[in-house]
Amino acid sequence: MSETEHAAEITRIDAYPTGLISGYPVRAGRVLPFGASAVPGGVNFSVYTNNATAIVLVLFRRGEPDPVAELPFPQSFRIGGVYSMTVFGLDPETTEYGYRAEGPYRPADGHRFDPRAVLVDPYAKLLTGRESWGGGEPRPYRSAVGYDDFDWEDDRPLRLPPEDLIIYELHVRGFTQHPSSAVRHPGTFAGLIEKTGYLRDLGINCVELMPVFEFDELDNPRHDPDSGARRYNFWGYNPIGFFAPKAGYAASARYRTQADEFKNMVKQLHRAGIEVILDVVFNHTGEGGEQGPTLSFRGLDNGTYYMLTPDGGYYNFTGTGNTLNCNHPVVRGFIIDCLRYWASEYHIDGFRFDLAAVLGRAPDGSVLANPPVLESLAHDPVLRDCKLIAEAWDAGGLYQVGGFNDYLRWSEWNGRYRDAVRRFLKGDFGAASELAVRVTGSPDLYGPQAPVASVNFVTAHDGFTLADLVSYNDKHNAANGEDNRDGENQNNSWNCGAEGPTDDPEIVSLRRRQVRNALLLLLCSWGIPMLLGGDEAGRTQYGNNNPYCHDDPLTWLDWDLATEHAGLTRFVRCAIAFRRAHPALRRPRHRVTGQGSGWFPAVSWHGTRAWAPDWAVHNRLLATMFYVREQAGHDCVYLAANAYWEPLTVELPVLPDGVIWHRFADTAAAPPGDVAEPGQEPPIDDQARIRVGERSVVALVAHHSSF
Amino acid sequence: MQLQKRTFGDVTVITLDGILDSGTAQAVQADLEHLIPDQGRVLLDLGKMSYMSSAGLRVMLLAYRRALASGARLALARLPADVREVMTATGFLDFFAVSDTVEEGLEALV
Numbered sequence: 001m002s003e004t005e006h007a008a009e010i011t012r013i014d015a016y017p018t019g020l021i022s023g024y025p026v027r028a029g030r031v032l033p034f035g036a037s038a039v040p041g042g043v044n045f046s047v048y049t050n051n052a053t054a055i056v057l058v059l060f061r062r063g064e065p066d067p068v069a070e071l072p073f074p075q076s077f078r079i080g081g082v083y084s085m086t087v088f089g090l091d092p093e094t095t096e097y098g099y100r101a102e103g104p105y106r107p108a109d110g111h112r113f114d115p116r117a118v119l120v121d122p123y124a125k126l127l128t129g130r131e132s133w134g135g136g137e138p139r140p141y142r143s144a145v146g147y148d149d150f151d152w153e154d155d156r157p158l159r160l161p162p163e164d165l166i167i168y169e170l171h172v173r174g175f176t177q178h179p180s181s182a183v184r185h186p187g188t189f190a191g192l193i194e195k196t197g198y199l200r201d202l203g204i205n206c207v208e209l210m211p212v213f214e215f216d217e218l219d220n221p222r223h224d225p226d227s228g229a230r231r232y233n234f235w236g237y238n239p240i241g242f243f244a245p246k247a248g249y250a251a252s253a254r255y256r257t258q259a260d261e262f263k264n265m266v267k268q269l270h271r272a273g274i275e276v277i278l279d280v281v282f283n284h285t286g287e288g289g290e291q292g293p294t295l296s297f298r299g300l301d302n303g304t305y306y307m308l309t310p311d312g313g314y315y316n317f318t319g320t321g322n323t324l325n326c327n328h329p330v331v332r333g334f335i336i337d338c339l340r341y342w343a344s345e346y347h348i349d350g351f352r353f354d355l356a357a358v359l360g361r362a363p364d365g366s367v368l369a370n371p372p373v374l375e376s377l378a379h380d381p382v383l384r385d386c387k388l389i390a391e392a393w394d395a396g397g398l399y400q401v402g403g404f405n406d407y408l409r410w411s412e413w414n415g416r417y418r419d420a421v422r423r424f425l426k427g428d429f430g431a432a433s434e435l436a437v438r439v440t441g442s443p444d445l446y447g448p449q450a451p452v453a454s455v456n457f458v459t460a461h462d463g464f465t466l467a468d469l470v471s472y473n474d475k476h477n478a479a480n481g482e483d484n485r486d487g488e489n490q491n492n493s494w495n496c497g498a499e500g501p502t503d504d505p506e507i508v509s510l511r512r513r514q515v516r517n518a519l520l521l522l523l524c525s526w527g528i529p530m531l532l533g534g535d536e537a538g539r540t541q542y543g544n545n546n547p548y549c550h551d552d553p554l555t556w557l558d559w560d561l562a563t564e565h566a567g568l569t570r571f572v573r574c575a576i577a578f579r580r581a582h583p584a585l586r587r588p589r590h591r592v593t594g595q596g597s598g599w600f601p602a603v604s605w606h607g608t609r610a611w612a613p614d615w616a617v618h619n620r621l622l623a624t625m626f627y628v629r630e631q632a633g634h635d636c637v638y639l640a641a642n643a644y645w646e647p648l649t650v651e652l653p654v655l656p657d658g659v660i661w662h663r664f665a666d667t668a669a670a671p672p673g674d675v676a677e678p679g680q681e682p683p684i685d686d687q688a689r690i691r692v693g694e695r696s697v698v699a700l701v702a703h704h705s706s707f
Numbered sequence: 708m709q710l711q712k713r714t715f716g717d718v719t720v721i722t723l724d725g726i727l728d729s730g731t732a733q734a735v736q737a738d739l740e741h742l743i744p745d746q747g748r749v750l751l752d753l754g755k756m757s758y759m760s761s762a763g764l765r766v767m768l769l770a771y772r773r774a775l776a777s778g779a780r781l782a783l784a785r786l787p788a789d790v791r792e793v794m795t796a797t798g799f800l801d802f803f804a805v806s807d808t809v810e811e812g813l814e815a816l817v
Contacts, residue, residue, distance in 0.1 A: 093729040093762050147765065151772075190796035251796035255761045264798030 015040045017088050021071045024059075028077045029084030034337065035123030035243065036097060036145045042088035043095065043145055047121060049301045050081040050330065051111060052101040057085060058118050060096040060142055062128075067118075070100070093256070096128055096142035097121070101300050107312040110303025112294065118142075120240060120296035122334065126256060127214045127241040133173065133187065133248030134232060134551060138218050141240060141295060146256060148345065150263040157349045158275050159385050160205060162411070162452040162528055163588040166576050167277065168204040169460055170533035171235065171555065172212060172249045178556035185251035189258075189265040196272045198562075202536060202569070203576030206275040208352055210461055212249060212262070214241035215286055220549050222481030231481050231549035235461065237354060238286035238320065240295055242338045266347050275349035277387060278342060282324055282335050283358035283394065289314050289321025304330050307365055315365045317358055317396030326359045332373045340382040350387025352413070357394040360405055367398060371405055378407035389413065389455055402445030406453060411528065414442055414454040421458050421521055422469065422492035424622070425514055425695075427643045432622045433615045435641070439624055440603050441526035443590055452588055454527035458518045459535055462488065464545045466535040469493045470514040471500060476543030479550070487546030500543060510695065516571055516667040516674060517641065517697045523575040524626075524639050524699060526587050526603075536572035537561035567671035577678045578664055582701070584626040584635040599634055599656055600627040606640075610653040620644040621692070625653055634659075636702035642692040651689045652700070660687055661700045668693025710738050718748045718816050720809060724755040727763030736766050743770065746778040750812040754785030764790075764799055771802050784812035 017025030029044045037044050045057055057071040073083040099121060103113030120127065124143035176195060177187035183194040192207075199207065215236040222231040236246065250258035266276050285305075287298050290313065297305035307315040307323040314322045325331045342348045353359060360371040377388060392404040392412045401415045420438040424431035437444050441451020459466045464475075473495045477487045496514065497507045515538070522529050534557045541547050547555050562569050579585050587602065605613035606623035614621065620643040627636045638661065642648050647668075652661060662681035667674055676682065681701055684690060692698050708725035721742050727735055743749050751770065753759075767783070774781040782804040786794070794800040806812040 091729050093760055147761065149765070151768065185796055188796065190798075193798075252793040255764070255793045257761050257764065257793060257797050260761075260797040260799070268798065 012040050021074070022069045024069060024071060024090075025088040026071065027086050027088075029086040031079050031082045031084050033123075034082075035121060035125060036143065038092045038145055039086060042086055043090045043092055044084065044086045045097070046082060046084035047099055047123075047300070048080075048082040048330075049101060050304060051301050052103040052113060054102040055083040056100040056102075056115075057087070058098045058100060059087075059090070060098075062094045062096055065139075092145040096144050098142055099300070110308050110312055112298050112302040114294050114299050117294045117299050119294070119299045122296055122300065123243055123337070124241050125243050126259065127244040127247060128256075130214070130216065130218075131247045131253040134217055135248075138216070141214075144256065146259050148259075150260055152263070152267060152347065155267045155270050155347055157343075157347050157385060158270055158273065159349075160275055161588065162387060163586040164580070165206045165275070165387075165528045166204050166579070167206045167208050167455065167528060167530035168199060168202075168533050169208045169210070169530060171210040171461070172246070173234070173551070174555045175533060175557055178553060178558050180559040181557070182559070188249055188251040189245075189261045190251045193265050193268045196268060196274065199274060200272050202573050203580065204531075205273055206277060206349070207269065208277040208279060208530065210279050211236035211239065211281055211354075212246050212278060213239040213281070214244040214246050215239050217248065217551070219286060222549060224479050225481055226479070229552075232551045233549065234551045234555055235548040237281050237548070238284075239281050240286045242334075243341055263346055270347065275387075276347075277350040277352055277389070278348055279352045279354060280339070281354045282326060283355040284318040284320045284322050284324055287322060289316065292321055301330075304328055307361070307363055315396075317361065317365065317394045317398070318355055319395035323358055323361075323365070325363050326373045327361065327368060327371055328363055329372075332376060335373060336376055336380060339377065339386075340380070343382050343386050348386065350389065352389040352391065354391055355394040356390035356392055356404065357398040357400050358396075359390075360398070360400065365396070368405075374405050374410070375407055378409035387411065402442070406449060408449060411453045411455050412446075413460070413530075414438070414445070414456055414527065416445065417442060417454060417456045417525070417527070418458055418460075419492055421518060424620075424641070424643050425470075425517055426492065426494035427620055427645070427695075430617045432619050432643065433617075435521075435622050436605055436613070436624065439521065439525040439622075439639075441587070441590065448589070450590055451526035452528060455530050456522055456525050456527040457530040457532070458522055459532040460530070461532065462546070464491055464493055464543070465532060465539050465541055466515055466518060467511075467538045467540045468543055468545070469518070470511040471495050471540070472543040473499060474543070475545040476500075477546050479544065479554075480546060481549070487544075491545060512568075513667045513693075513696055515568065516665075517695065519572055520575055520665055520667060520697045520699060521639075521641060523579045524585055524637065526585065526626075529579070531572070533557065534561070536569050538565040538568050567674075570672070571665075571675045574675045574677060575665065578699070578701075581678045582626075582635050582637050583630055584628040584637050587628070598627060598629040599636065600625060600653070602627055604653075606650075606653060608648055608650050610651045621648055621650070623650060634702070637664075638700040638702070639697065640690065640692045641697040643695060645694050647691055647693045647696075649689055650692050652687065655687070655702050658705055659702050660684075660705045662703050663698065664701050665699040666693070666696065667698075668696035708735055710735065710742065712742050715813055718750055718813055719744060720750045720752055720813075722752040722755060726758045727756060727766060728758065728760035729762040732762040732766050736769055739766070739770050740773065743774055743777070743779055743781070748780045748816045749774065750782050750784055750809065750816060752784045752809055752812070753787065753790065754809075756787055756790070759787070759790050764794065764797070767794075768799060768802065780816060782806065782812050782816050784809050
């Protein structure tokens with residue numbers, strides 16, 4: 001027997017009980033780690049609250065509705081505001097638990113204790129009650145202890161350079177739930193693994209998963225006004241368990257192995273070279289407002305966890321009834337503990353923070369100059385290599401795109417990039433000059449952090465899909481059950497001449513072009529491009545721009561679309577490969593030293609005449625040339641985008657001797673001529689000028705003529 | 708939970724009979740450590756298992772790790788459908804050679 005094996009067998013000298021509570025052998029527990037942890041002989045429970053007067057541990061046998069025992073924490077087991085107890089003889093596998101917290105019910109003072117409620121442990125690593133998505137009668141949430149010994153082998157977060165990322169936003173269930181996905185485990189973490197090849201072939205190297213923390217898909221009381229079909233909380237922006245993976249997204253949750261299944265998904269994605277970013281919701285919880293259920297935080301320490309008005313009501317900067325009190329020191333600690341857990345235990349590569357402007361607010365809702373939670377996250381050693389991406393606005397009217405406290409560390413969803421591309425494509429006045437700044441990483445917004453501070457996107461889960469952006473002027477959300485009041489009204493969309501599906505060949509052709517225009521601009525811009533999953537296959541939501549509540553084919557990706565729109569999928573694949581092939585499009589920083597004797601500046605703008613951009617408000621042409629000189633040689637890409645309704649003849653910059661322009665993409669051309677496989681771009685006949693079709697984008701690349 | 712050991716040529720076949728959960732996992736794990744020979748070839752026959760919990764899955768993975776460390780080769784035969792399902796979803800199955808019958812398992816280990 002080796003020395004290490006021998007050492008492991010020595011029994012801990014504290015592995016014995018010191019007393020009995022409710023018939024269970026116990027001893028004073030360990031404060032850290034918070035939550036419930038398996039220890040030799042039993043389970044250690046640790047929970048904190050600064051305002052409760054007493055805490056009771058409630059134990060359940062797995063799956064049973066009534067408790068088997070209630071164990072009040074003796075005050076002698078309390079250190080500060082932390083109650084901890086080791087209970088011996090518990091089988092972690094068959095035990096579930098919760099807490100009752102005693103204390104005053106005085107909302108005006110911020111207290112809403114309710115000892116009748118069995119509360120979810122905020123640090124619960126597993127939650128039971130929703131193991132089967134949408135299944136049957138809702139059962140109360142119970143906390144559970146899981147195994148944390150997943151065998152990662154040599155897996156580590158990938159640490160891809162941010163400028164190289166191609167982010168693909170997806171919903172775990174929506175991605176493979178459609179029967180056409182033909183996966184063995186539809187709608188689950190395991191199902192996603194089976195689509196790794198598809199993502200790789202497309203060129204994706206980062207997936208951004210819409211919320212995967214445990215939430216209640218059944219908390220939506222609405223119905224379809226016509227069919228009566230129930231509505232769900234499909235998207236999951238209503239977290240209950242911040243440390244617990246959504247059990248209903250696991251094919252194996254009945255074995256309580258959702259954590260293993262999630263980790264295996266991360267491991268397999270990493271093996272395929274794909275990073276995993278989580279969309280995390282730290283702006284509110286699923287407990288709702290005054291009338292919402294007391295599930296966890298409200299019952300443990302309401303005034304600590306939520307931003308309260310002077311009379312004890314809930315500030316609602318999130319549109320969901322409550323606002324998490326992110327800059328309270330206790331909540332700040334909770335957020336950091338949570339993210340450290342996901343980064344270390346689940347090997348997560350980055351986080352996208354939903355309504356992140358809330359993280360910049362003080363407990364009274366005012367906007368902080370230096371929000372401590374953002375600073376802490378920016379400098380945390382565990383999170384140091386994680387991507388941190390802010391959705392830099394909230395539902396309280398705070399819009400901080402470009403003004404978010406980034407500590408030279410955070411990136412942002414660049415909402416102004418989205419708006420600029422959309423306005424340009426529909427031909428708005430003045431849009432070309434703004435687009436010029438947006439395609440170069442928005443230095444006006446991000447200064448020295450540009451371009452990688454800018455996550456560029458044209459579409460995201462919020463709003464129209466790309467196919468719908470060019471097919472609808474207005475949102476069509478009646479089926480959500482709110483009389484079409486929900487969802488964004490300012491979409492900057494244009495239906496190209498008819499609202500919704502049409503047979504008109506001109507409109508169909510224009511839409512096809514507009515979709516490609518958007519994708520080509522996105523994938524040729526400086527910054528980090530993000531695609532909405534399914535846009536590469538022409539996915540439609542029939543004009544619904546807020547389908548958060550649909551668990552049906554409206555939100556499920558139909559995999560036959562990728563075949564039906566094979567030309568579009570190929571276009572996206574080639575455009576991603578083009579981006580990856582051209583460092584000129586992936587500048588990490590604006591100031592790059594050692595440029596040496598290059599052909600051109602890193603970026604230059606042009607018009608119908610080379611080197612003469614037209615910034616007039618009525619101009620609808622943007623021509624941009626990106627250039628970098630690297631060890632491997634010169635890299636030069638020219639992009640001309642014409643949002644005018646007539647074709648334009650555009651003069652090209654003159655290249656050095658022996659180098660000629662080749663055409664990578666021309667959205668005016670019919671597939672397959674609209675795009676070339678990177679490296680196989682054909683030379684263009686006339687090196688002096690090109691024709692850029694009406695509402696079209698052309699991308700050229702400079703190669704030596706011998707190529 | 709009963710463990711039976713048989714030998715077919717160079718291959719040791721261990722049949723697990725009964726329930727493998729957190730109540731029996733520790734004993735099964737200890738038994739397997741004795742039954743899995745160093746550098747040998749081992750087939751775990753799960754056809755008589757009536758129930759396996761996630762603790763049982765851990766026993767399988769530990770047996771695999773142990774076999775790897777001692778130079779033994781380990782395969783699984785006759786997985787109950789439900790166990791196979793959960794081992795597929797969690798990726799645990801990737802570690803093992805799996806067969807539908809003991810005979811196929813023996814062939815696979817040759």
